[in-house]
Amino acid sequence: MKLTSVFTVLLFSVFSGSVGAREPEEIAGRLFLKLTGTPLTLNDSRRQNMIDLVKVGNLKEAARIATADNSFYNLTIRHWGAPLTNRAESPAIGLNDATAMIIGLTRDQKDFREILSGNFTYASEEVALTPYSDQHYMQISDLNLAEVLTRVEPQNADLSEAAGILTSRAWGEAHLQAGTNRRAVEFTFRQFLCNPLQNMRDGTIPDTRVHRDVDRSPGGNSQTYLTTCRTCHAGMDALVGAYAHYRFDFTGPFSSGVIQTSKVQRKYNQNGEVYPEGYVTTDDSWTNLFTENQNKQLQWRGQLTGKGIKEFGRMIADSGAFSKCMVKRTYSQICHRDLEASEAAVLDGLANHFEQGGYKLRELFEQVAVHPTCL
Secondary structure, X not given: OHHHXXXXXXXXHHHOOOOOOOOHHHHHHHHHHHHHOOOOXXXXXXXXXXXXXXXXXXXXXXXXXXXXXXXXXXXXXHHHHHHHHOOOOOOOOOOOHHHHHHHHHHHOOOXXXXXXXXXXXXXXXXXXXXXXXXXHHHHHOOOOHHHHEEEEOOOOOOOOOOOHHHHOHHHHHHHOOOOOOHHHHHHHHHHHOOOOHHHHOOOOXXXXXXXOOOOOOHHHOHHHHHHHHHHHHHHHHHHHXXXXXXXXXXXXXOOOOEEEOOOOOHHHHOOOOOOOOOEOOOOOEXXXXXXXXXXXXXXXXXXXXXXXXXXXXXXXXXXHHHHHHHHHHHHHHXXXXXXXXXXXXXXXXXXXXXXXXXXOXXXXXXXXXXXXXXX
């Protein structure tokens, strides 16, 4: 909370002044503040170097000086990543294993698509506690995360198939408790494709995989199912098999919480009496039916069917919508506004640069910060 509050105040201050900065000194200061959340003081040895780079038009290298600062990870990336790890999508939460993954991948210049399919986590050797436990991250929350986080593989010895955030304790606690794991699919779209499920509704999708717990005539009106329920469930239920072997059991702060079994979780076929003719989940297979009409804009690439959470995560991360979502989130934080519909070319250009550069999140932040529409 303390770090978040400081970051918010500093980020507001950079946008409260004139947006027409022309002096190299002011541009250098703004770049540093936007990227680190901390001011570039007059006696900072890096200040003149940044000013000189701005003078010759090398803003990218000036931005690179800012992202080398530990505050870029400890404040900016932490603040950016936290909403992706909790149901409330709030940055004002304690450090957890999922946020640590985001910080670590960014610092290590890894392909950020690993966040949805990699078998790893990030923890600190400074604390001798189970890496994925709540207590571990509580203990290191106020440390210099840019320096103390270490990549740990595998993510969790109890999981035979890990998929980055999607099998993290934080994600499991937020989306895999009770229920039917549908929420995990919904929030994957929402947080990593920037596409709420209601935007994906499609009444043309066949409902052959809608589960038995969905009433085909709610309130005695079959039209309600056909025009409302089906438009979401037909596509969502076809994908939820990706999580069929997973559940979250809160067994204490030192537990991973995420449980993987070799069989389908019982909750997948609960309430079967509601509509016995509905789909029965027998394995962890899935198929993506959100591919036509407005969903073509998600730019799916590669396989649209698969088994398990890792293949599901790869499909999401390989989509064009994933890259654009990372741009949108970065732009909103660094530039303090959302990209407008009329700026589609800006969005496409930044997304293409992100992909061609190997999906490096640090470089995306630098590219956004120096973009003319942001400066």
